[in-house]
Amino acid sequence: MRISLTVNGDAHEADVWEGESLLFVLRERLGFPGSKNACEQGECGSCSVLLDGSLVCACLVLAAQADGHEVQTVEGLAQDGELHRVQQAFVDAGAVQCGFCTPGFVVAAADLLARNPDPNDDELREALSGNLCRCTGYAKIFDAVRIAAGR
Amino acid sequence: MTAPVEKLQLGRIGETVARADAIPKVAGEFAYSSDLNAAGMLWGHTVRSPHAHARIAAIDVSEAVGMPGVHAVLRHEDVPGAPRYGLEFPDQPVLASDRVRYFGEPVALVAAEHPEQARRAAAKVRVEYEPLEPVVDPERATEQEPLHPDRPTAGHGYRDDPRPNVVRSLVIRHGDPDTEGEVSVSGVYEVGIQDQAFLGPESGLAVPDGEGGVDIYVATQWLHVDRDQIAPCLGLEPERVRIHLAGVGGAFGGREDLSMQIHGALLALHTNRPVKIVYSREESFFGHVHRHPAKIWAEHRATREGKLVCIRMRILLDGGAYASSSTAVTSNAASFACGPYSVENALVDCTCVYTNNPPCGAMRGFGAVQVCFAHEAQMDRLAAELGIDPIELRLLNALKPGDTLPTGQRITGTLPVADVIRRAAALPVPEPEELPRDPLRLPGGSGNTTRGQGVQRGVGFAVGFKNLCYSEGFDDFCTARVRLLENGAAEVHCAAAEVGQGVNGVILQVAREELGTDDVALAPGTTAEVGSAGSASASRMTWMAAGAVRTACRAALEERERRGGGEVDVERIYRHPRTTPLDPETGQITGERAHVAYACAAMRVVAEVDVDLGLTRVVWIGTAQDVGRALNPQAVEGQIEGGAAQGLGLALMEEIQTRDGLITNASFTDYLIPTTLDMPPVDSELVEDPEPDAPYGAKGVGEPPTVVSTAAIVSALRAATGQPLSRVPVRVDDIVGL
Numbered sequence: 001m002r003i004s005l006t007v008n009g010d011a012h013e014a015d016v017w018e019g020e021s022l023l024f025v026l027r028e029r030l031g032f033p034g035s036k037n038a039c040e041q042g043e044c045g046s047c048s049v050l051l052d053g054s055l056v057c058a059c060l061v062l063a064a065q066a067d068g069h070e071v072q073t074v075e076g077l078a079q080d081g082e083l084h085r086v087q088q089a090f091v092d093a094g095a096v097q098c099g100f101c102t103p104g105f106v107v108a109a110a111d112l113l114a115r116n117p118d119p120n121d122d123e124l125r126e127a128l129s130g131n132l133c134r135c136t137g138y139a140k141i142f143d144a145v146r147i148a149a150g151r
Numbered sequence: 152m153t154a155p156v157e158k159l160q161l162g163r164i165g166e167t168v169a170r171a172d173a174i175p176k177v178a179g180e181f182a183y184s185s186d187l188n189a190a191g192m193l194w195g196h197t198v199r200s201p202h203a204h205a206r207i208a209a210i211d212v213s214e215a216v217g218m219p220g221v222h223a224v225l226r227h228e229d230v231p232g233a234p235r236y237g238l239e240f241p242d243q244p245v246l247a248s249d250r251v252r253y254f255g256e257p258v259a260l261v262a263a264e265h266p267e268q269a270r271r272a273a274a275k276v277r278v279e280y281e282p283l284e285p286v287v288d289p290e291r292a293t294e295q296e297p298l299h300p301d302r303p304t305a306g307h308g309y310r311d312d313p314r315p316n317v318v319r320s321l322v323i324r325h326g327d328p329d330t331e332g333e334v335s336v337s338g339v340y341e342v343g344i345q346d347q348a349f350l351g352p353e354s355g356l357a358v359p360d361g362e363g364g365v366d367i368y369v370a371t372q373w374l375h376v377d378r379d380q381i382a383p384c385l386g387l388e389p390e391r392v393r394i395h396l397a398g399v400g401g402a403f404g405g406r407e408d409l410s411m412q413i414h415g416a417l418l419a420l421h422t423n424r425p426v427k428i429v430y431s432r433e434e435s436f437f438g439h440v441h442r443h444p445a446k447i448w449a450e451h452r453a454t455r456e457g458k459l460v461c462i463r464m465r466i467l468l469d470g471g472a473y474a475s476s477s478t479a480v481t482s483n484a485a486s487f488a489c490g491p492y493s494v495e496n497a498l499v500d501c502t503c504v505y506t507n508n509p510p511c512g513a514m515r516g517f518g519a520v521q522v523c524f525a526h527e528a529q530m531d532r533l534a535a536e537l538g539i540d541p542i543e544l545r546l547l548n549a550l551k552p553g554d555t556l557p558t559g560q561r562i563t564g565t566l567p568v569a570d571v572i573r574r575a576a577a578l579p580v581p582e583p584e585e586l587p588r589d590p591l592r593l594p595g596g597s598g599n600t601t602r603g604q605g606v607q608r609g610v611g612f613a614v615g616f617k618n619l620c621y622s623e624g625f626d627d628f629c630t631a632r633v634r635l636l637e638n639g640a641a642e643v644h645c646a647a648a649e650v651g652q653g654v655n656g657v658i659l660q661v662a663r664e665e666l667g668t669d670d671v672a673l674a675p676g677t678t679a680e681v682g683s684a685g686s687a688s689a690s691r692m693t694w695m696a697a698g699a700v701r702t703a704c705r706a707a708l709e710e711r712e713r714r715g716g717g718e719v720d721v722e723r724i725y726r727h728p729r730t731t732p733l734d735p736e737t738g739q740i741t742g743e744r745a746h747v748a749y750a751c752a753a754m755r756v757v758a759e760v761d762v763d764l765g766l767t768r769v770v771w772i773g774t775a776q777d778v779g780r781a782l783n784p785q786a787v788e789g790q791i792e793g794g795a796a797q798g799l800g801l802a803l804m805e806e807i808q809t810r811d812g813l814i815t816n817a818s819f820t821d822y823l824i825p826t827t828l829d830m831p832p833v834d835s836e837l838v839e840d841p842e843p844d845a846p847y848g849a850k851g852v853g854e855p856p857t858v859v860s861t862a863a864i865v866s867a868l869r870a871a872t873g874q875p876l877s878r879v880p881v882r883v884d885d886i887v888g889l
Binding site for chain 2: 028037038043046077083088092094096097102126131132136137141
């Protein structure tokens with residue numbers, strides 16, 4: 001089937017098999033490999049994107065469900081060559097190690113700060129609890145979000 | 152928590168430096184092995200055994216071959232070269248021929264145009280199995296039919312152990328193991344099977360070169376050892392198999408062994424098309440080795456004053472179906488069984504067995520994690536028996552330079568055990584938080600299971616150590632190549648695997664330091680341009696890469712000086728001090744050293760436990776770690792925090808569940824790893840006591856936090872509950888005493 005969707009503000013069309021997830025279509029058909037596939041079942045948050053402004057796991061959304069909708073991926077966070085403040089804070093705080101979880105974390109953290117510009121520690125931990133990181137133990141990820149909130 | 156750092160793109164030794172790959176990683180532009188594409192690319196899929204142990208009667212691929220989009224279906228007879236491979240012993244079939252020995256073992260391969268076509272064709276490969284009784288109890292394995300009658304690990308200088316299914320056994324006898332103490336404590340400890348659970352599943356792209364050779368872009372820990380295993384199976388000379396490091400989504404030991412490399416190359420060479428293989432999370436649980444589960448019987452004998460006089464320990468490791476690095480894990484478990492303590496008499500008997508359980512091999516901590524859990528539980532038990540403060544007991548027995556280990560090796564480098572104990576013990580413990588409080592800060596968390604009723608607090612402590620670099624006579628080296636260009640810029644080549652730990656940053660820091668310029672570029676890691684770097688494991692990569700790059704930089708400067716200018720291009724090999732094997736009969740050193748050097752860490756933990764429901768909350772972790780010298784302090788802290796998290800996972804939640812050898816929880820829904828809600832703040836102290844043999848004095852820092860944190864967390868849970876908690880991960884039933 002053929003679907004039309006907006007990704008990071010630009011219109012895209014793709015011929016997809018009905019069983020394909022939004023994540024697969026973003027990564028393999030539309031050239032947006034920034035969202036990662038780590039668990040295929042919505043446990044790890046590595047594929048976090050905004051679908052019409054709501055944070056979702058792209059692995060749990062069928063591509064067909066995104067037909068006619070707007071998607072924002074990690075690739076759309078930086079504007080005019082400037083990293084989003086969350087992205088820059090991840091760099092500065094040392095919140096990136098292997099980085100496989102990072103795209104999902106920065107999308108989720110940017111979404112958190114858009115909703116709640118000054119989260120307390122409990123709100124921060126709960127908001128990011130759908131994103132798994134195996135490298136950092138999360139300490140520097142928390143640092144990064146606090147830095148971004150302060151900027 | 153750390154203070155925000157200044158923005159730094161460049162830096163020299165000892166400075167906090169932002170990673171060169173951080174910007175592409177936060178932007179989603181960094182290419183991991185699963186992100187690669189090529190024109191005309193096919194997708195590979197692996198047919199895997201649904202049995203833990205079975206004979207293969209027949210494999211029928213006829214239906215699969217004719218399915219839409221399918222370009223190849225391969226079986227064992229399609230492997231043109233050696234039928235078996237292995238990290239250290241070639242005991243593992245590329246594709247099973249007559250027998251499968253573990254659940255998920257590769258049996259056939261499919262390449263198709265769409266990954267779903269490949270999966271559907273794989274489901275149509277008909278394999279006729281005759282199930283065999285699986286060997287699943289490691290305590291009975293040495294009495295059952297051998298899984299490898301040809302004994303792949305025999306004849307390699309290990310103790311000659313005639314029992315069936317022994318991968319390696321090692322007995323260390325030190326002093327008089329029959330020495331009695333005035334007091335004695337005993338315990339039996341168990342460690343479950345932990346998964347590395349790196350976020351980026353196994354994946355890679357194999358591209359045929361059109362001349363019979365192949366380029367493989369893959370996430371791995373050691374490019375050259377991959378090549379040396381792959382090429383013989385493809386029937387190719389090593390030069391025709393070029394391995395290139397693709398972006399690595401974490402490793403932790405789980406990428407030391409091969410996964411899709413040979414399979415992808417077989418399909419690519421067969422179809423003459425690029426082939427990509429990406430494992431699913433479920434498949435990833437079958438696609439790599441795990442941490443050895445262990446059972447440990449320990450007895451500690453001491454004087455009434457608390458001085459250890461004799462330690463006796465028996466260790467049983469389940470190696471699973473293939474050898475992988477089990478012989479080295481055996482050596483490590485035995486070598487560090489007594490902990491970082493001075494003891495004049497010891498008997499350590501360690502055996503690793505083959506079973507039909509999931510194969511085990513390298514995982515962060517490598518044998519030291521399991522024994523640390525046991526020796527630290529024993530030290531707490533001894534302290535309680537003697538009525539001595541557990542920290543004082545550890546200080547009384549702490550190893551120090553000049554002391555002799557149970558293997559007879561004298562500690563010639565730094566090992567500030569007493570320092571790390573004192574500094575961890577001095578970290579201020581947070582005050583108990585008042586009630587009521589947000590359920591997120593109570594055991595049970597958002598499950599909202601208590602208002603504080605039944606919640607008890609405990610403070611625990613542990614110290615541990617392990618070796619740095621490869622041991623027991625392994626020819627461990629690292630190569631670096633440095634080009635100095637006429638315009639003053641420099642280009643460094645080193646095949647060290649950047650797996651997230653930050654070795655690329657270390658390489659650049661060293662080159663800038665040695666060359667006195669910021670204009671340094673690091674070329675991509677590949678077997679095509681530079682010699683082996685050795686493995687990104689054993690807490691060795693910083694030490695070895697720093698040594699190789701420093702040596703090559705200095706040689707390049709000398710060469711330019713000698714020539715009076717112009718472009719120079721030099722390659723140099725660095726080796727650490729030579730080691731020799733442990734004696735197969737006594738477990739004693741046969742030369743000056745069996746291990747190169749050591750690093751230690753101490754950790755203090757506060758935990759709260761809902762003793763009615765068996766739910767836990769780790770409140771705070773404080774740690775002091777022997778780092779030699781911190782080359783990049785922020786990156787060192789990151790290793791400590793992440794390493795502590797993996798130990799927390801093993802303490803509280805992480806275990807691969809099996810039933811008759813079949814994994815029953817191969818997903819992130821059922822195999823839990825710590826989340827943001829599970830991890831407490833980590834206060835870390837870096838104890839800098841430079842290692843004389845290490846470049847710049849820097850010790851590897853990745854493993855010690857994982858070695859010690861499981862033990863420290865369970866120590867806190869015992870303090871909170873009064874329960875023995877002799878098995879990890881700790882289960883609800885163990886806490887409530889069912």
